Amino acid sequence: MPELAEVEFFRKQWDPGLGQKVVTVQLHPRKRIFRGTDPRKIVESLPGRRFLRSYARGKRMLFEFTGGNWIGLHLGMTGKLRTEPAGFRPEKHDHFVLQQTRQALVFRDARLFGRVRFHQGKSEPAWWRLGGPEIASAQFDRHFLDAFLNRHSRAPIKAVVLMQDGFSGIGNWMADEILWRAGIEPSVRAGELSARHRARLLRETRFVASEALRVIGPAFADPPPDWLIHQKWKRAGVCPRHKSRLRKGTLGGRTTAWCPLCQKK
C-alpha cells in the first residue's frame, strides 16, 4: 500500500498524540518488524516522554520524543498507522502501540515487511540522513537524474524508478504512472534513454509525486479518474488516453502495466 503520498497520510494519523506523554508501550518483541533493534529499549525509554513531532522522507518516517528518543518507521507492504481511543486493546496485527492518556497510537502490519527502529541522541539518527533527495527538493534535478540513470545504465528503467536512492518514495503504482505519462517503455535500459525522454521523466516524476501528495496526502482521496492506477490492477485495464488494452508483464520483479501506443523505446 504505502508510497510517498500514503506515507504522508499515515504519518499524520498520529498527530492527535502530539505534545502528549507516552504512558506505556505495547509491542511483540519477537516480531520481524523489530529486526536490527532491541525493542526492550523502546519499552524502557519511551514511557514518560512527550511526542514532539514527526517527519516523512520518501517511504520512511521519523517520530521525535523528548529526551532524545527517536522512532523510525517503515510501513513495508501492509503497514498502517492510526489512532484509537484511550484504553485500546491491540488486535492480532497491532505489533507496536503507544498508549497515551487520551488515545493510543497504533502501528498495524499484517505481513511484517515493515520496520521499527529506535535511536537515542541529541540529533537525528545517522540512518535518517542516508538516502536520496526528496523529489520535491531542488537537488532532484536534471543533473542528479542523469547521474543516477547512468549509474544504473543496464537496468530496465522500471527497476530504476523503484530504487529509493534515486526515486525517493516512488513505489510500483507511481512508477507505472510516471513512465506512462513520460511515454517511456518500461523495459528500456536506463542508459539508453534519450535526452527528450530524460526530460519527460524528470517532469512527470515531479508531477506524479506532487499531485499524489496533494490528493492522497491529506485524506487518502482517489487520484483523478484519468490516471493509469485505476486501470492497472484491472484484468482488462485500458489506456486512459487511447482506451486500448494495456500490456502487463514483470519488470524489476514487479507487476508492470503499460500502453504500447503511448510508451516507446
Place this chain on the structure above:
DNA sequence: ACCCCTGTTCGGCG
C-alpha cells in the same frame, strides 16, 4: 485451492 500482491534484502551468477 491456488494465485496474486503499492517493499526490501540477500545470495547466486554473469
Place this chain on the structure above:
DNA sequence: CCGCCGAACAGGGG
C-alpha cells in the same frame, strides 16, 4: 568487484 535478478519474507484477499 559491480550490479542485475529471482527468491524469500508472511499473511490476507480474490
